[in-house]
Amino acid sequence: MNRRLAERPESKIDDTVNMGMQVLKEYTADDDRLMTLSVGPQHPGSGHFRFTIKLDGDYIVYCDPDPGYVHRGEEKMCEYRNFIQNIPHLERPVIHDSANITYSYSLAVEELAGIEVPRRGQFIRALTSELDRQVYTLYWLAIYGIFLGHSTMFMWPTGDRELFIDLLDALTGARVTHAFNIPGGVRNDIPEGFKEKALRHIAYYEKRLKEYENIFYNNPLLRQRTEGVGVLTREDAVKLGVTGSVLRASGVSFDVRKAEPYDIYNEIDFKAQYMRSGDCFARAYVPFLDMKESCHIMRQLLDKMPASGEVRAKLQPNPKGPPGEAYRRVESGRGALGYYIVSDGTPRPYRVKISVGSFRNMLALPHLLVGAKLADMPSIYWALNYWPVEADR
């Protein structure tokens, strides 16, 4: 096996050429020695995504991601519907984190059209965002557990997710893809008894988080499999432009809620959680720390919410704004989710570009997989917090 790949220097990015192509050129002479595997869409360990890897024994020497299996043309569809009609189909890329992907869109549209959101609406929006963040991160954690073979860690988060889905059900009327955020605020007000129910659920959930730590994060087998695996140094993380928990696991403490606080996040007291090691364990642990922090945020939101008020700004039937453009982003479960919307003065957007965390994090996949063992492949791949449907839009 080519030892040069196993002992790679610290910063492995070659500024000039895609590393995968470089490695492939080195190995074409050895073609009969390599085995090509298509970790394709019909694979229990890949989701709706395909990447081709070439193996030299147990080591991966080449990786080529091939997304696009769930591409539905979200950006093109946005140009055919007006600003409000875009909300339901924009939720579909991430069905269980739908609050965040429509939150960012709403912020951008409000900037374009000059809409002012009432204060109570801002709080409810932030609360829905945090609830959906929990729902997504628990699902991600469940799949991470099963990718490593830990079936208990698959069942527990999926079961505990029901706590937050119940809350969303009470709040919005739907479990996932609730289309609750619209430009101007949220659709409805909080029902009665919601605050007590939410506080109960959060208290039970925080007890469960301790159990997760015992069975998963302190499990010596898991630590053996994830510590030191797939190390992404700080310089590489910045150069590759990754975002979200992947970035924070490599030592860069960047959270959009802290960097450019949107809505009322500058009134909430919380910290961006980060770790320095940059390996798979850090990438698995940072979302867990995020979840704990999110519980604090939810408690503060429920406390500080104004007792009454409008939740939605009154809009014209077909809201439109002056020609212009806006770029707004929020912190979703995968990272910074940005919308670049160009408007030409009509009720329909001229161009909507969605910049999702998964698409940006995909760049780290070939970089980390080359030189890794095949058994580390699910661990590295899913730790990049990659949601295939969202990356395809």
Next chain:
Amino acid sequence: MTIVTLVVLPLIFIILFYVPLPLADGEVLTPYLFLSMVVDPTRTLPIIQFFMQTELFKVAVFPGFTYAALIAAVTIFVERKFLAKMQLRVGPLYAGKIEGIFQLLADGLKLVSKEIIVPSGADKLIFWAAPIAFVSTAAAVTALIPAAPGWVVADLDVGLIAVFAVFGFFPLIALLFSWASNSKYPFIGGLRALHQLIAFEIPFILSALSVVILAGTLNLTGIAEAQQQYWYILFLPISAFVFYISALAEVERVPFDLPEAESEIVAGWLTETSGMIYGLIQLGSYIKLYALSAIFVILFLGGWAGPQIFPQELGPPGEKTPLVQMLTLEGIYNPVQFNAVFWFTLKTFGVIMLMLLPRGINPRIRIDILLHTGWYKLIVLSFINIFIALALVYGGVFGPEGVLNSG
């Protein structure tokens, strides 16, 4: 109707003419005698007694295939329920009125009715033969296990070595089947199975070796009988631990289930199995689990040793009426034997539960960590244990002049 009268009945009569019929209570068991049993049920008792002494009973029913298959079936169901409770869910619930008790039957029916897809380019002979060989090998191991004193199908003088010899056949079957599947993922899975199973053969044998040093015999019945007073796990805990880990690796259970690691290599060397072939391999897997637990019980937990809890006679003493005779199993009931079987089954089941437990706690291990563990750490531990066993023997605790000799 015509086929029955023209073919089947003459066949029966020819067989009955030539086959020597068994003796029952001094009389030849003719069909007429058999039919008269229906009238007087106590006459079946001698038949059952006779049947219990044949070789066929030992092979097919107890402690052979039926016993092993029953325990395997119960294990599968209990495993699903047990894991479900650990994972905060209920497991199979709908097949059968009480808590999904017929789930296994439903699964078996489903597997039998599925189409067996043989991939194109696959080596057909090995593809069909390997699962059957798998089950047969697993059943062959159960043939060597004594479940009660005198109840063993094959009582070999070198019983323990025979067990290891048969276990050495499993990696070969895995490799042959994965090669015959003609596909990349089974190929990787088969190689991993080969590496794993071979790596753990050595600690397996070495840890059992320390028991042999203490017992002085390789015969499994002899080892079990040598522990009537003290179980060997008290003296050789490290060895029991090493044997337990190696057994987990041999059966490919979590955390050692990387030959069929679902998220990396689809289903490993089982990828191309479907229908009854998959059913056979699962059955073989669970029979292997039973066999390993039984061997663990015999080597370390004293086999069938346990306090006598069954009474001398099941019913009131003295002359009994035929019905009571039938109910108290007179002639068949032997308190020592029943007691031995009861304790053996209980202990085996306990060990099986212990082997099911890591599935709910641990993720999968990686191949290089596994090989490192198997070749370095476990061999070192088992050598330490052999030294302990030797010290016990030469220190006069065990052995021919030993203090704790029960021979």
Next chain:
Amino acid sequence: MSQGSDPASKSNTPSDNLTRADQSHANSKTPPVPAPVSKPGTSAKDLSKKEAEPPAFEKGIIDRLVKEFGSKVRVLYIRPLRMKIAVDPADIVEIATHIRNALGFDHAESVAGTDYPKDNQIEVIYHLGSYGVPELEGHIMSLATRTSRDEARLPSLINVFRSVEYHERETFEMLGVFFEGHPRNDRFLLPEDWADIPPLRKEFRIKGR
């Protein structure tokens, strides 16, 4: 810095803060884009915070850039946390390198291509962010360039910002803009047998609409 100073006005800055230093940011061959009409804000609060001049920190950054490159850089707007400049395709690599090295924007968050058939141009805009410099946290510098629709070629910024690799590839397949210097101008999200025009062009109509 207006970050965090006034909670009520943090959200929903209306779009009448546009500052266009120059009307035409296109190539000199094509007619300029008409300047947008500045509408008044919809609420009284908006009128009160209508800023006549752009925020100071962002203005400082843009001034340094303009001092370095002069007329090659055309400033389109300077808003709180957002700046947009337009450059020609020939200068983009040089300016991007300067932005990375001197100003501290170390990664590209996204690359968007927009089709303007009225000007017969395609605008490709790079949104650059900074992880390393704490003062630039939250700022996005948008670097825009235009190329003609018929012969859409642009130099790739992959050697400057590694993170544009997949975004440029997607812009290639969705709009038909060829990036010179990019190692793979290939299909990415679209299926391999896509035989139609690039989908994000305006003449591509979704069936039935």
